[in-house]
Amino acid sequence: MADTKREIERKYRSDESGLPDLTGVAGVAAVIDKGVAHLDATYYDTPDERLATAFITLRRRTGGSDAGWHLKFPVSPGVRDEIQAPLSDTVPRVLAGLVRSHVRDAELVPVVRLRSDRDVRHLVDAEGALLAEASVDAVEAERLAGGTTGAIVQWTEIEVELADGGDPVFLDKVEKRLRKAGVRPALAASKLEWALAETGGLKDRRKPRARAPETAGEHVLAYLRAQRDAIVELDPAVRRDLYDSVHRMRVATRRMRSAFKSYGTVLDRAVTDPIGEELKWLAGELGVDRDQEVLTERLTAALDELPRALLAGPVRTRLRTWAHARSGGSRRRLIAVLDGKRYLALLAALDALVDSPPLLKAARGRPSKVIPKAVRKDFGKLTELVEQAVELSPGTERDLAIHEARKKCKRTRYSAEAASKALGEPAIDLVRSMKALQGLLGDHQDSVMTREALRELAGQAHAAGESSFTYGVLYGREERRAELVELDLPVTWPSIKRSMEV
Structure with a gap:
């Protein structure tokens, strides 16, 4: 120990x-x-x-x-x-x-x-x-x-x-x-x-004075290098189970994968796509238990908000049993992943990528020309998805459309983050807008996932002869939360879109 x-x-x-x-x-x-x-x-x-x-x-x-x-x-x-x-x-x-x-x-x-x-x-x-x-x-x-x-x-x-x-x-x-x-x-x-x-031999650990990136490739590589460093430096924290370390490491993998896709004219995707798949694998391993923990925390908080009169049956016990049964991983499994050859090979691939990047012709271009094009392309795809979702009637199809928009919102946010040093305040403003939109769309997706869990819990309770009343109450509340997002989205989106057109 x-x-x-x-x-x-x-x-x-x-x-x-x-x-x-x-x-x-x-x-x-x-x-x-x-x-x-x-x-x-x-x-x-x-x-x-x-x-x-x-x-x-x-x-x-x-x-x-x-x-x-x-x-x-x-x-x-x-x-x-x-x-x-x-x-x-x-x-x-x-x-x-x-x-x-x-x-x-x-x-x-x-x-x-x-x-x-x-x-x-x-x-x-x-x-x-x-x-x-x-x-x-x-x-x-x-x-x-x-x-x-x-x-x-x-x-x-x-x-x-x-x-x-x-x-x-x-x-x-x-x-x-x-x-x-x-x-x-x-x-x-x-x-x-x-x-x-x-005694001679200590490398100069002081970081050299950073030269301002001059090309589009240098800007993108600086962002990728920061994500590689985050993954390496967060590894010990994840092993120690420090607060938020797993989430932060997953975000670093997502940022890097997003940059590969957004800046495909800068970096050869024939090289980056296989690495992106490995990053997706790592994010999945990191999230084996995390997503379930977040869902359980949301359900627990929802129960805490209910008046006692609306709690019927052993709801909390049922939730704990359900959460334990759905826990798909363990600390031991995650440590085994981090100790495994596949993970070490991924770290080596990330080192090779940032040290010898597969740069394409656009990488030599001016940041002010190449990078905005990539951000606008991501935002254009996001626009299509959001407007499609707004036009759909409430239901499963709209839920899926909003989920796809949320994923594209993340990508747009990350591409804007990578562009912030090249574009300055406009990119920073876009990051803020995308973060707010991501929160809105994320709350909707959380409601969808929570309602699925509540249907499962209600079914288990009914099969065990327990009251399912409380699960129905929580389901109705979650349904209302999603409805409020769907009402807010057509109001919020136009102002975000106009800000991009300025």
Whole structure:
């Protein structure tokens, strides 16, 4: 098993004077000497430093109060999520899985050994509660692989780590005191970063100053690269089951697939279509349970809104049983997909696509000419679908037409997103309009799916001798929600259409 904690800390350069007196920091009642800890950590990475490039650290450490394996992901400057696993001789499987999207098939090898003598102080309040841990670390780093193998560097730094659940504002107070004492921030965000840089071989992880895209192809590729990066970076979050991570990863796959279709004059679809099919497969695997969860949440919320007098029979129990029976996947299944060869092959294909894109003649064209044409084409198809849906009578045929319009609305939104840096405010305005329209059409589709579920639930309840009254009430409410969308669409759509004609 692995445990996770949020690490909030700041690092500073240190000289012979060591840690300044921190008793003057607001809120600090005492500074308690906790002695010196001897730490020995070996950091692992691929030979080409893929984890370091992504600001991820993986280490095996002995000594101190938290000996074991530590994997750290960046959250924001000075904030990292640390996943801990028990001490073992090899990288724990759970941690190896969390870095797989970065490591792929490469080997994880020891790259740096850090030995530190950590002189620890606890900053506590008047009741003895820990506010932060401040330490002076005397560090010796040895390069084990890459760079100048065998090189050794030494330095001393001050580290201040906020106590679990503490207010980050407290670190500002500590820093103010340290600056008054002449202490300045460290030159690197982590010990590993400094060790790699000083022993030769750390790639320059600073992103080069971005050159403004000049061609249509460069604009589209920048958008595709952002989606590829999102998929890779969200992989660990999906494995950790972090909030909204599955949804965000699915959206990245949809954005990329949409760009392939919208900008078929820029990128050769003979190359992108097979990749698009694999992205569709991945989105489907990610959504095995998610769509059912969303539907169950909608039904649960609808029940919560009903007066008690309208609840007849074991409705909530029936809903839970139904939801469990329809759950088609599991966390174990999803992790197996992310660990599988097909997924890794897809990541490799995405890398190859953005590194050696199959550009067509239009890719060399001016963005102001090529990109608007693609967006207008998507919007034109959307117009046909919306106007067709508005003309149809209420019923199944109209439901299907509105669903098709919703899918085309997403594509138009994503093509406008990809165009935003080239076209500026007009594209941004279109994204806003498409997002609002997508929400409207999506509410209609959700109502259609919810009514299908309610018919199924009512049938099961009837077969079990239970009342189906409540399901009928909910069905009527959902029917009304869809009707309101159908009434709103002819009113909303003309203004959106006019904005595109300006």
